[in-house]
Amino acid sequence: MIHDFTYLKPSSLKEALTMLEEHKDDCKVICGGQSLLIIMRQGLLVTDYLIDIKHIKELDYIQFDAKAGLKIGATTTHHTIETSDVIKKNYPVLVAMENKLASIQVRNWGTIGGNLAHGDPSGDPASVLIALKANIKVGNAKGGRTLTLEDFCVDFFETALEEGEIVLEVQVPTPEAKTGATYQKFNLLESDQGMVAAAAAVTLNGGGKCKDVRVVLGNAGPKPVRIKRVEELLRGKGYDEKLFAEAGKIASEDCEPVTDIHASEEHRRHLLGVLTKRMLKQAWEQAKG
């Protein structure tokens, strides 16, 4: 059962940040609430004040500029992202990820800022966005700061947000020429959370060698897990099936998944190895064009 709280509905971002400053010791922010209300109902989260920012239009936008990259406001819904023409054209991997995020009902109401602020390691967007080198802008009543999404994800359901701060914007740089990016999760029910997931981004140089690469695994540890040993292995190398197999092996060693009701640690390590191998290969082929 959900515990009683005082519901606050600020009419602007400024008012929201003022309320947050005033109640920072005993408040929680709700946006779509698709994750938050579940843990409130389970009694895992009790708050005196609930500040609703769902309707704040100032944070509901998608902007793209070839130089500045993509900017997505925190209250933008998943469905707005998956149907955005500019994202379809420039970041197809984000559309593919969103299409597989929960169900249409959740995507209609849930927001990108809420998803990232929740800090669930099985959430879909974070690992893809980290592979795309995304930054996140957060702010409080005194001002804003921007940090890498990788640094923003701290631990299991824990982010770098400090008291009085909320997520304002996700920023994704424009991918370099000859970049491919892929994402796949493994789950038993289509609309379920992923048992594990892998995101890969590969950039090739003029000679077709790997110039830059990122591999980020979802639900493979307390936060999205970047496999840096794979990145070191592939940089400067040419296309080679054996390298992808080696990368998969490294990923299954370097991830830190847990055993739970959905899968054992051993099974997860195996799946993460297979997905890493496949995603790297697909991203590489995409990058070749």
Next chain:
Amino acid sequence: MEKQLLTLTVNGQPYELYINPKTLLVEVIRDHIGLTGTKRGCSTVSCGSCTVMLNGMAVKSCSILAMQAEGAQVTTIEGLEQTGELAPIQKAFIDHGAFQCGFCTSGMIMTAQALLDENPNPTEWEIREGIEGNICRCTGYNSIVRAIDATAKGNYKEV
């Protein structure tokens, strides 16, 4: 805890309610307004039986605070029928045997209607993906997919 005023429109009828702000949209629909066609199933955003349309979008009413529907137009299964005549999608569900126990049906139909409103000519795959947020334990889904497909093809045009 202080009760707060909520104004919303359900199936074209305006309501003014004083509610505990922790009340969920499904609770307002069923317990305050008394429209029990919308079902409360898993309460964890999984099963889809509580699906209603909010400003034309399918949403799961078990996981939305009613206060977040302030000023919204909500449509429930009761709102599909017009002047005593079932909506095309409802007729199609009957003709195709698209339900057995019926518990998932109202949510399934609301999801299907929202899908057809957004994409009037879905492929079979788009229908299957579109209803992935609704669980049915009786039919095996094929009859549901056929009912939605028949509606999209205009076999149940409103008279």
